[in-house]
Amino acid sequence: MRIHRGLALVLALVMTVFLAGSVSAQYPTRQITVVIQAAPGGVSDITARTVASLVEKELGVPVIAVNRPGAAGALAMSYLSRQAPDGYTFGYVPVELSMVRTLGYGDVGPDNLDLLAQAVSVPAAVTVRADSPWTTLQDLIDYAKANPGKIRVGNAGPGSIWHIAAGALERATGVRFTHVPFDGASPAVASLLGGHIEMVTVSPTEILPALQAGEVRVLAVMDRERSPVIPDVPTLAEVGVPGVVVSGWGGFAAPKGIPADVRAKLADAIAKAIQSPEFAEMAASRGMTVAYKPGEEFAAFAQEQYEMFAELIPALGIVQ
Amino acid sequence: MALLAEALQAVFEPTTLLYLLIGVGAGVLIGALPGLTATMAVAILTPLTFWAPPAQGLAMLLGVYNSAIWAGGIPAILINTPGTPASIASTFDGPAIAQRGEAGLALGINTIYSVFGGLFSTLLLAIFAFPIARFALRFGPAEYFALAIFGLSMMVSVSGKSIVKGLIVGVFGLLLSMVGLDPMLSYPRFTFGRFELLDGISFIPVMIGLFGVGEVLDQILKSREEQTRIIPRIGRQLPTRQELARMGPAALFSAAVSAVIGAIPGAGGDIASIICWDQTRRLSKKPQEYGKGSIEGLAATCTANNGVIGGALTTMLTLGLPGDSVTAILLGSLIMYGLQPGPLLFRDHADMAYVIIALMVLAYVAILIVGLGASRVLVRAFMVRKEVVWTAVLILSTVGSYAINNNPLDVWFMFFAGILGLVLRQYGYPLGPLVLALLLGPMAESNFRRALTAAGDAGAWVFVTRPISLILLILAALSLVAPIIQQRRKARQGGVTVQP
Numbered sequence: 001m002r003i004h005r006g007l008a009l010v011l012a013l014v015m016t017v018f019l020a021g022s023v024s025a026q027y028p029t030r031q032i033t034v035v036i037q038a039a040p041g042g043v044s045d046i047t048a049r050t051v052a053s054l055v056e057k058e059l060g061v062p063v064i065a066v067n068r069p070g071a072a073g074a075l076a077m078s079y080l081s082r083q084a085p086d087g088y089t090f091g092y093v094p095v096e097l098s099m100v101r102t103l104g105y106g107d108v109g110p111d112n113l114d115l116l117a118q119a120v121s122v123p124a125a126v127t128v129r130a131d132s133p134w135t136t137l138q139d140l141i142d143y144a145k146a147n148p149g150k151i152r153v154g155n156a157g158p159g160s161i162w163h164i165a166a167g168a169l170e171r172a173t174g175v176r177f178t179h180v181p182f183d184g185a186s187p188a189v190a191s192l193l194g195g196h197i198e199m200v201t202v203s204p205t206e207i208l209p210a211l212q213a214g215e216v217r218v219l220a221v222m223d224r225e226r227s228p229v230i231p232d233v234p235t236l237a238e239v240g241v242p243g244v245v246v247s248g249w250g251g252f253a254a255p256k257g258i259p260a261d262v263r264a265k266l267a268d269a270i271a272k273a274i275q276s277p278e279f280a281e282m283a284a285s286r287g288m289t290v291a292y293k294p295g296e297e298f299a300a301f302a303q304e305q306y307e308m309f310a311e312l313i314p315a316l317g318i319v320q
Numbered sequence: 321m322a323l324l325a326e327a328l329q330a331v332f333e334p335t336t337l338l339y340l341l342i343g344v345g346a347g348v349l350i351g352a353l354p355g356l357t358a359t360m361a362v363a364i365l366t367p368l369t370f371w372a373p374p375a376q377g378l379a380m381l382l383g384v385y386n387s388a389i390w391a392g393g394i395p396a397i398l399i400n401t402p403g404t405p406a407s408i409a410s411t412f413d414g415p416a417i418a419q420r421g422e423a424g425l426a427l428g429i430n431t432i433y434s435v436f437g438g439l440f441s442t443l444l445l446a447i448f449a450f451p452i453a454r455f456a457l458r459f460g461p462a463e464y465f466a467l468a469i470f471g472l473s474m475m476v477s478v479s480g481k482s483i484v485k486g487l488i489v490g491v492f493g494l495l496l497s498m499v500g501l502d503p504m505l506s507y508p509r510f511t512f513g514r515f516e517l518l519d520g521i522s523f524i525p526v527m528i529g530l531f532g533v534g535e536v537l538d539q540i541l542k543s544r545e546e547q548t549r550i551i552p553r554i555g556r557q558l559p560t561r562q563e564l565a566r567m568g569p570a571a572l573f574s575a576a577v578s579a580v581i582g583a584i585p586g587a588g589g590d591i592a593s594i595i596c597w598d599q600t601r602r603l604s605k606k607p608q609e610y611g612k613g614s615i616e617g618l619a620a621t622c623t624a625n626n627g628v629i630g631g632a633l634t635t636m637l638t639l640g641l642p643g644d645s646v647t648a649i650l651l652g653s654l655i656m657y658g659l660q661p662g663p664l665l666f667r668d669h670a671d672m673a674y675v676i677i678a679l680m681v682l683a684y685v686a687i688l689i690v691g692l693g694a695s696r697v698l699v700r701a702f703m704v705r706k707e708v709v710w711t712a713v714l715i716l717s718t719v720g721s722y723a724i725n726n727n728p729l730d731v732w733f734m735f736f737a738g739i740l741g742l743v744l745r746q747y748g749y750p751l752g753p754l755v756l757a758l759l760l761g762p763m764a765e766s767n768f769r770r771a772l773t774a775a776g777d778a779g780a781w782v783f784v785t786r787p788i789s790l791i792l793l794i795l796a797a798l799s800l801v802a803p804i805i806q807q808r809r810k811a812r813q814g815g816v817t818v819q820p
Contacts, residue, residue: 039359040363040364040649041359041645041652045363066726069519069725071516072518078515104508106515152776158505159506180774181503183503186585186641187586189641190456190639196461196774208640209664210639210662212660213662213663213664215663286652318505
């Protein structure tokens with residue numbers, strides 16, 4: 001029995017070696033898994049699942065989504081970095097890829113993964129109540145300068161991208177806010193509507209209902225371009241604060257070391273999915289900007305962001 | 321009301337009704353299996369609804385949501401294991417009723433009062449959506465803290481025989497709830513350097529372990545008796561007129577209170593049903609039965625956990641703010657359909673707002689029919705030998721706790737919680753305070769610190785200078801002191817009767 005098993009093992013190994021070349025040429029021959037770092041139902045999940053279904057059509061094999069939430073996505077991303085680099089596992093990577101190592105939530109960064117493509121971008125929107133005295137960003141900054149710490153800014157949690165957005169604005173304009181972390185962006189918005197805080201820096205989607213009802217005012221978006229969700233709102237640079245760009249983004253990555261031909265096929269299918277009309281429709285409905293960047297460019301951008309956060313996060317006093 | 325009638329007409333067509341029934345059916349399965357939650361139920365079905373027209377897609381999602389919360393009460397009653405966290409309080413009285421041979425009645429109460437709570441809060445949504453939502457917005461950090469303290473004060477009344485034992489378990493639960501990232505500074509606490517622990521100990525695996533596995537292990541140790549079945553008889557299903565009259569006040573109170581609690585973002589069926597259980601006990605003529613198989617207690621919890629749904633939908637539809645993970649997914653689906661929830665929804669898409677209300681009504685009609693029709697089958701499924709039930713619970717607990725996050729560590733949590741549940745049961749420690757602490761500890765802590773951060777110079781005065789917060793804190797103090805005074809009074813009266 002033992003001999004038989006040993007023989008089978010040797011045979012399997014030999015077969016693997018022989019077939020390795022042709023396997024990658026035929027890729028894909030079986031089901032592909034996409035690892036999602038967030039719980040089902042959220043924006044990351046919908047983005048990843050939309051791409052998964054389009055990649056499935058393109059490559060002709062099932063693409064199965066697996067959610068592994070936890071530690072701001074660090075669990076899923078380090079899990080992804082440990083998977084076999086055979087092209088049968090890829091994953092969604094959000095802006096937290098460039099943050100979690102500095103935050104101490106996990107030992108994974110842009111250098112641990114092979115980045116395939118950026119898909120979306122969501123800017124931070126500097127939002128105040130409509131009945132507040134501030135009608136422009138300059139009003140807000142002037143008030144904040146005269147009254148340090150008086151403006152309470154709600155964010156989606158300590159060390160979240162929206163916390164860092166408010167922190168970056170603080171640093172660029174030389175003012176001091178009181179940061180109030182909430183458990184997610186929508187409790188922060190609820191608190192703004194209830195008058196318990198003065199300002200939030202969250203995504204345009206989150207404040208859209210209140211904005212349409214005339215209950216809040218968006219003073220600026222922290223991006224290079226205006227947001228298609230709220231096209232009337234100027235960018236920070238337009239209102240005199242250049243060089244501060246903080247946005248949530250998301251893209252796709254694979255474990256490092258996948259064969260070049262396999263990588264090309266997978267990255268190509270993902271790129272096609274991101275640039276499809278179906279994806280554009282989904283992104284628009286969720287208030288995201290489609291921001292396709294090919295692998296190398298995405299990797300350079302993620303690394304640049306990594307360095308920015310490595311400096312910003314400790315300056316905000318989040319990391320000990 | 322005319323709009324509602326119109327909407328009812330619009331949804332009354334075969335395809336929509338079919339989708340609704342599929343949703344309700346899926347909800348029964350997912351809700352009744354411990355570990356599979358209403359959130360998962362809605363998340364799993366959401367992708368299936370994208371290609372359907374809005375009314376049909378929403379029929380399926382609202383069907384599965386309401387049905388999963390209702391069905392969560394079924395295992396809570398039959399095997400003392402809540403199917404979803406919203407049914408935790410249904411384990412206080414449900415199993416005792418089933419074990420005394422009235423399983424049918426317990427399930428009947430679950431169905432009837434879930435439907436009552438759901439319909440009542442839907443009606444409130446249809447009439448008072450905006451005032452309720454405005455009230456919910458008045459909850460700032462100070463009010464959330466006071467609400468959490470009010471909930472935590474019920475530790476004493478869910479302690480059962482020994483308040484001291486209850487408090488020991490409760491404080492232990494508060495300690496466990498501290499594991500993970502500090503909510504304000506993001507500093508890791510008690511994580512032993514493990515990234516998996518940064519988000520804290522997952523609540524659902526612990527709940528499944530404490531109730532499901534703990535109960536099974538306890539029964540195995542006790543099972544020398546001749547009885548081979550957990551559920552002895554089905555019995556009648558419908559309550560008598562007197563019983564209905566007895567449960568009426570408790571159900572009405574719970575329906576009204578839970579609709580408001582549901583509207584407050586972040587406060588859901590778990591908290592609402594515990595609060596309603598405790599408060600209706602104070603109103604009851606037979607408070608001594610609570611916790612030992614009181615039909616009033618069961619009716620209150622079953623009303624409350626479905627009663628929050630109308631409230632949660634109110635906030636989501638009128639303000640565009642999701643109060644919990646289920647409404648967050650529903651919000652996403654509405655946006656997909658081009659219906660942006662928010663104050664303008666009722667102006668620009670009033671027809672759709674009323675279609676949603678009409679679908680809620682239909683979902684509850686379906687639940688009533690399915691619930692009363694299928695409960696004999698459900699009870700029969702559990703009337704097999706004990707060993708079969710035990711094996712099934714252990715398998716489902718393992719699968720369920722892994723399925724939450726696809727994280728093997730959660731299975732370990734479930735397992736250790738099971739051992740803990742056994743030890744606590746064996747030594748007569750109550751589970752209620754532990755669960756309460758795990759649920760409300762994080763809410764109390766983060767909002768306490770959030771309130772102080774936002775208060776600035778006002779400092780801790782913020783908790784007593786704001787009316788809602790002050791009232792809740794006074795209620796909390798009363799519910800802490802009341803049981804102790806009652807005990808004293810009883811002791812004194814007892815003393816008097818002994819004297820000749």
